[in-house]
Amino acid sequence: MATTPYRVIGTRPVRHDGADKVTGKAVYTADFKLPGLQAGFILRSPHPHAKILSIDTSAAEATAGVSAVVTGADFPNVKNKIAHLGEGSVNLAHLSANCMAKDKVLYKGHAVAAVSATNAHIAEEAAAKIIVEYEMLPSVTDIIEAMATDAPLLHADLFTDDLGLKADTASNVAVHLHFEKGDVATGFEQADVVVEAEFKTATVHQGYIEPHAIVADYNEDGRVRLWTSTQGSFTCRQQTAEILQIGVGDVLVTPCEIGGGFGGKIAVYLEPTAAILSKKSGRPVSIRMPRTDVFEATGPTPASFMRVKVGAKNDGTLLAGEAWIAYDAGAFPSGVIGPGCMCVFSCYDIEHAVVDGYDVCVNKPHTKAYRAPGATQVAFAMEQLMDELAEQLNICPLEIRMKNAVKEGSRRVDGPVYPQIGFVECLEALRDSDHWNSPLEGDNRGRGIAGGFWFGCGLKSSAACSVNADGTINLLEGSTDIGGSRASLAMQLAETLGIESSDINPMVGDTDSVGYTDVTGGSRVTFATGLAAYEAGRDLQSQMKVRAAELWECETSEVSIGDDGTFSGNGKTAGFKDLASQLFSGGAALVGRATVAPECPTNGFGAHIVDVEVDPDTGKVTILRYTVIQDAGKAIHPSYVEGQLQGGAVQGIGWALNEEYFFNDDDQMTNASFLDYRMPTMLDVPMIDTIIVETGNADHPYGVRGVGEPPIIPPPPAIGNAIYNATQTRMRELPMSPPKVWLAMQSSD
Amino acid sequence: MTTATKKIHVTTTVNGESVEFLCEPRNSLLEVLRDTLGLTGCKEGCNNGNCGACTVIINKRPVNSCLVLGVEAEGAEIETVEGIADARGLHPIQDCFLEGAALQCGICTPGFLVSAKALLEKKPGASEETIRFDLSGNLCRCTGYDKIVRAIQEADKQLSASTDDSKTND
Numbered sequence: 001m002a003t004t005p006y007r008v009i010g011t012r013p014v015r016h017d018g019a020d021k022v023t024g025k026a027v028y029t030a031d032f033k034l035p036g037l038q039a040g041f042i043l044r045s046p047h048p049h050a051k052i053l054s055i056d057t058s059a060a061e062a063t064a065g066v067s068a069v070v071t072g073a074d075f076p077n078v079k080n081k082i083a084h085l086g087e088g089s090v091n092l093a094h095l096s097a098n099c100m101a102k103d104k105v106l107y108k109g110h111a112v113a114a115v116s117a118t119n120a121h122i123a124e125e126a127a128a129k130i131i132v133e134y135e136m137l138p139s140v141t142d143i144i145e146a147m148a149t150d151a152p153l154l155h156a157d158l159f160t161d162d163l164g165l166k167a168d169t170a171s172n173v174a175v176h177l178h179f180e181k182g183d184v185a186t187g188f189e190q191a192d193v194v195v196e197a198e199f200k201t202a203t204v205h206q207g208y209i210e211p212h213a214i215v216a217d218y219n220e221d222g223r224v225r226l227w228t229s230t231q232g233s234f235t236c237r238q239q240t241a242e243i244l245q246i247g248v249g250d251v252l253v254t255p256c257e258i259g260g261g262f263g264g265k266i267a268v269y270l271e272p273t274a275a276i277l278s279k280k281s282g283r284p285v286s287i288r289m290p291r292t293d294v295f296e297a298t299g300p301t302p303a304s305f306m307r308v309k310v311g312a313k314n315d316g317t318l319l320a321g322e323a324w325i326a327y328d329a330g331a332f333p334s335g336v337i338g339p340g341c342m343c344v345f346s347c348y349d350i351e352h353a354v355v356d357g358y359d360v361c362v363n364k365p366h367t368k369a370y371r372a373p374g375a376t377q378v379a380f381a382m383e384q385l386m387d388e389l390a391e392q393l394n395i396c397p398l399e400i401r402m403k404n405a406v407k408e409g410s411r412r413v414d415g416p417v418y419p420q421i422g423f424v425e426c427l428e429a430l431r432d433s434d435h436w437n438s439p440l441e442g443d444n445r446g447r448g449i450a451g452g453f454w455f456g457c458g459l460k461s462s463a464a465c466s467v468n469a470d471g472t473i474n475l476l477e478g479s480t481d482i483g484g485s486r487a488s489l490a491m492q493l494a495e496t497l498g499i500e501s502s503d504i505n506p507m508v509g510d511t512d513s514v515g516y517t518d519v520t521g522g523s524r525v526t527f528a529t530g531l532a533a534y535e536a537g538r539d540l541q542s543q544m545k546v547r548a549a550e551l552w553e554c555e556t557s558e559v560s561i562g563d564d565g566t567f568s569g570n571g572k573t574a575g576f577k578d579l580a581s582q583l584f585s586g587g588a589a590l591v592g593r594a595t596v597a598p599e600c601p602t603n604g605f606g607a608h609i610v611d612v613e614v615d616p617d618t619g620k621v622t623i624l625r626y627t628v629i630q631d632a633g634k635a636i637h638p639s640y641v642e643g644q645l646q647g648g649a650v651q652g653i654g655w656a657l658n659e660e661y662f663f664n665d666d667d668q669m670t671n672a673s674f675l676d677y678r679m680p681t682m683l684d685v686p687m688i689d690t691i692i693v694e695t696g697n698a699d700h701p702y703g704v705r706g707v708g709e710p711p712i713i714p715p716p717p718a719i720g721n722a723i724y725n726a727t728q729t730r731m732r733e734l735p736m737s738p739p740k741v742w743l744a745m746q747s748s749d
Numbered sequence: 750m751t752t753a754t755k756k757i758h759v760t761t762t763v764n765g766e767s768v769e770f771l772c773e774p775r776n777s778l779l780e781v782l783r784d785t786l787g788l789t790g791c792k793e794g795c796n797n798g799n800c801g802a803c804t805v806i807i808n809k810r811p812v813n814s815c816l817v818l819g820v821e822a823e824g825a826e827i828e829t830v831e832g833i834a835d836a837r838g839l840h841p842i843q844d845c846f847l848e849g850a851a852l853q854c855g856i857c858t859p860g861f862l863v864s865a866k867a868l869l870e871k872k873p874g875a876s877e878e879t880i881r882f883d884l885s886g887n888l889c890r891c892t893g894y895d896k897i898v899r900a901i902q903e904a905d906k907q908l909s910a911s912t913d914d915s916k917t918n919d
């Protein structure tokens with residue numbers, strides 16, 4: 001067994017919030033109650049595109065038990081202003097209009113009014129009495145159709161931002177992005193082989209099991225208190241304050257336990273509405289979003305249309321790449337297109353490349369981030385083209401990837417030059433894996449591989465650690481814990497201080513109690529908030545050095561701290577807990593604190609192998625075996641790293657094989673339930689094997705890279721490649737559901 | 750449209766204790782458990798029987814409590830996630846979920862624990878295929894299921910070992 005310099009990092013302790021979560025005691029937002037709590041219900045548009053001519057709320061207001069009714073008229077006018085939400089930004093006028101429509105509805109499910117009452121049934125019945133008069137407008141949900149000059153316009157005031165210049169006629173195209181390196185025309189001229197194809201992917205939802213929920217209390221002192229399910233309590237506070245036009249200090253967000261998010265619980269949907277209902281009713285108000293509304297009215301991630309072309313030399317060296325990418329923004333400009341453009345060629349060193357990207361508004365819910373937002377769509381195209389090149393050149397799919405894999409010094413098409421990264425190491429681990437070296441036998445079976453990249457970000461994080469009388473520690477941090485981060489942060493602090501993970505009580509603070517912390521997203525928490533926990537520990541140790549010097553009657557410079565956290569000075573030594581306990585009883589309390597804002601991306605790479613069997617009669621694809629290989633930098637809690645890899649892979653499998661929004665001819669979503677929006681069940685997948693590669697990361701004291709996002713990227717192309725290997729049928733559209741696979745197999749016969 | 754329907758008196762057993770409550774005919778058992786009895790361990794993920802987060806055991810059978818009316822609880826024996834652990838501590842299935850990191854966000858966990866407990870009581874020694882089939886009504890979006898299946902297999906082992914021990918002791 002390899003030796004490790006660590007005592008705590010790399011072990012697998014039980015998570016601190018574990019007992020609460022296996023006994024039903026953990027408090028999620030829908031579990032939280034206040035005296036006099038009212039239940040809210042939101043009335044939503046049945047139409048995909050219509051003007052609101054009038055709203056008559058009188059019958060709802062007259063209903064017994066109703067405490068308030070709210071429409072767009074109750075929302076302050078919010079000016080166009082871009083707010084940065086940590087990972088990504090949003091126009092606040094759009095954010096407000098998405099929470100509650102004012103003049104126009106832009107998708108089926110768009111909120112038009114809300115009611116609070118003594119219980120949810122009364123609120124729902126009263127909402128049904130609200131009369132909304134609509135003037136129907138033509139609608140569009142297809143990306144390419146929406147880009148046409150004669151397409152129905154969603155926003156009369158939206159002018160394409162074309163490389164920084166505003167167009168002079170209104171359009172559904174919010175943004176045109178362009179990235180370029182080298183001379184792509186020359187690159188293709190020099191190429192011996194060129195492959196090119198069009199790809200489409202469907203709208204998919206993050207599919208968290210906990211629906212959005214909120215408890216809001218507009219207090220008599222003018223402060224709004226929110227208990228909510230959010231990936232970022234501070235960004236929730238900011239958005240709510242801006243929409244309500246009050247100061248951020250007038251909003252207190254207490255993050256409850258969060259039942260999944262995957263990028264979908266960053267934007268606010270219910271918070272401003274519940275706050276206004278609370279203000280009007282004088283009571284606290286809760287809203288629990290029905291599952292149908294979660295599908296129809298919260299951010300799915302973009303559908304896409306892509307045309308990608310890649311050229312290579314006979315020896316497999318990539319020379320040129322060209323990508324034209326259009327993502328559906330939904331009802332308002334989205335921004336997922338940016339990372340899509342940056343990721344399409346991010347795994348390979350290509351001398352000449354050009355990427356054009358378009359963010360296109362359509363009459364669908366406003367699209368949002370979903371785990372490595374924008375990267376999965378483009379990987380579906382690029383990673384299949386890599387296999388097509390390999391086939392034409394008669395090279396192994398792994399070999400062509402190893403030959404062109406990005407490494408330290410490679411420059412991406414959008415500019416950045418990679419520091420030390422681990423893609424080559426992942427491909428080597430794939431080459432050496434049991435899965436890759438096991439033969440796959442049987443009819444209609446095939447194997448596929450694919451790579452994936454996600455930036456990972458730093459952003460702002462804060463942490464404080466206070467010493468208890470017995471030398472144990474309370475760790476206060478601001479990252480909402482979506483999958484075990486209390487443990488990964490406490491473990492890093494324990495390692496720093498030389499104590500056990502169980503000596504630390506980690507707590508996620510509310511926005512009044514802890515320093516500003518950006519969202520739980522961007523694969524950043526274990527990296528950046530982990531860095532804050534480490535720095536807070538170092539700050540605590542520095543203070544303890546000064547106090548130890550007083551206690552031991554020596555100079556501070558004579559006190560040293562060993563690798564195991566033991567303090568020594570003037571011939572005396574004491575372990576952390578022992579010294580902390582002595583100092584506690586002998587003077588002022590000790591609190592270490594840190595705020596950090598690392599700017600460096602963490603550059604996560606992964607590679608997947610999948611074996612499939614395709615039923616030739618039905619087109620159904622069965623996953624036989626699956627292996628995820630990923631560079632974690634350093635795995636703090638390996639079980640939870642494996643869990644991220646496994647969970648991400650299965651979300652990717654769902655995206656690959658089944659998940660999609662269906663729209664009828666009237667542009668209304670028709671499958672807004674877990675029965676019809678078919679996410680993988682336990683029976684649909686096998687065990688997911690994992691190989692954690694650890695190449696370290698110089699930007700983190702323990703070498704952590706973010707791990708959460710990359711594993712969702714490779715499954716669709718890896719499965720596409722496996723289907724091709726099994727059937728000689730190339731799939732160019734997601735999902736690769738039975739009817740689509742069956743049809744494609746007929747036409748390729 | 751009906752409002753203020755007359756409430757009905759129901760007597761039932763929840764986690765071994767006799768319980769009485771009043772509910773409207775339209776209230777689901779899930780609503781009663783969460784809102785009337787305060788048993789919020791039972792989660793609402795979809796309210797139409799597709800996610801399993803609200804699973805409880807009624808008369809030894811796992812069911813989606815969102816698809817059962819509160820009035821149907823009359824005379825039944827109901828077990829919820831709150832009843833799995835007792836004064837001696839966590840049940841092996843709970844321990845195995847924690848040791849095996851079989852949860853991430855935790856919202857689906859109560860439903861899985863209840864379904865798994867029902868499965869292991871009925872089918873000790875269940876194969877991986879049986880576990881996956883029987884629990885396919887419980888959705889998890891975080892874990893990819895791998896660690897959940899392994900935790901259930903480990904709990905099954907521990908439970909059968911403790912049964913064997915008690916036989917030996919007899």
